[in-house]
Amino acid sequence: MLEAMADVSCNPNSASDTLTLDGIRDSLIRQEDSIVFSLIERARFPLNGKMYHHNYTSIPGFSGSLVEFIVRETEAIQAKAGRYENPEENPFFPESLPRPLVHPHKYPNVLHPSGASINMNKVIWDFYFNKFLPLLVADGDDGNYAATAASDLACLQALSRRIHCGKYVAEVKFKDAPNEYETPIRSQERDTLMKLLTFEAVEEMVKKRVEKKAMVFGQEVTLNDTNGEGKYKIDPSLVSRLYDEWVMPLTKEVEVEYLLLRLE
Numbered sequence: 001m002l003e004a005m006a007d008v009s010c011n012p013n014s015a016s017d018t019l020t021l022d023g024i025r026d027s028l029i030r031q032e033d034s035i036v037f038s039l040i041e042r043a044r045f046p047l048n049g050k051m052y053h054h055n056y057t058s059i060p061g062f063s064g065s066l067v068e069f070i071v072r073e074t075e076a077i078q079a080k081a082g083r084y085e086n087p088e089e090n091p092f093f094p095e096s097l098p099r100p101l102v103h104p105h106k107y108p109n110v111l112h113p114s115g116a117s118i119n120m121n122k123v124i125w126d127f128y129f130n131k132f133l134p135l136l137v138a139d140g141d142d143g144n145y146a147a148t149a150a151s152d153l154a155c156l157q158a159l160s161r162r163i164h165c166g167k168y169v170a171e172v173k174f175k176d177a178p179n180e181y182e183t184p185i186r187s188q189e190r191d192t193l194m195k196l197l198t199f200e201a202v203e204e205m206v207k208k209r210v211e212k213k214a215m216v217f218g219q220e221v222t223l224n225d226t227n228g229e230g231k232y233k234i235d236p237s238l239v240s241r242l243y244d245e246w247v248m249p250l251t252k253e254v255e256v257e258y259l260l261l262r263l264e
């Protein structure tokens with residue numbers, strides 16, 4: 001019998017679930033697995049750089065890169081199936097997404113209404129393609145563009161979900177200590193808010209844990225005892241760097257943005 005696992009989502013499943021910092025941190029820990037696995041999948045392919053060039057494709061009625069085409073079209077289908085009704089999901093191309101065609105699921109929404117306006121996906125897109133991806137994958141072109149773009153989208157969606165969970169983290173931190181947060185929110189002091197919400201010891205643990213996960217999930221598994229010794233599908237230290245330079249700073253950026261709007 002499968003035991004209940006930590007929930008992958010930050011949004012509560014039912015209106016009676018209460019938001020707690022421990023619960024959200026458990027969800028962020030579970031999401032590390034999704035992020036590491038999605039990176040391992042993307043690293044099966046080389047860079048396939050042509051996919052990212054603006055002028056490589058000549059799709060009638062579309063101007064942009066092939067990866068942008070695939071992401072836009074996939075998001076449109078997922079929007080029709082109701083993906084973005086979930087307050088935890090943020091599209092990369094929110095302009096002109098189709099409306100859901102399915103019966104709406106009632107997601108409990110525990111966030112302040114202004115939280116919906118925060119979307120960090122442009123920044124995520126930029127760091128992922130321009131800074132991180134060249135470090136993750138080998139150079140080269142194997143022509144598997146559609147499969148590669150689908151795996152890029154899986155990485156982007158997993159990273160985006162994690163980073164935007166900052167809204168939930170901020171909500172619970174605010175609720176736990178409204179008196180501490182109210183003054184810097186009223187005077188819109190970003191730096192003070194950033195200091196208040198930062199837990200360095202937690203961040204150190206996150207970095208160590210994701211590096212270890214990359215080692216465990218990315219090792220060659222064999223039936224003798226050697227298990228590929230020291231050969232990993234992705235560089236474990238790169239995953240720790242991903243969190244250190246981009247994932248955690250952007251999560252905190254989302255937290256600050258959310259708090260700045262919290263008393264509106």
Ligand SMILES: C=C(O[C@@H]1C=C(C(=O)O)C=C[C@H]1O)C(=O)O
Pocket residue numbers: 025028169197198199200202203206247248249251252
């Ligand atoms: C997410 C939190 O807020 C901050 C961001 C962290 C992260 O992105 O992992 C970790 C600790 C905090 O500095 C948290 O407190 O858990």
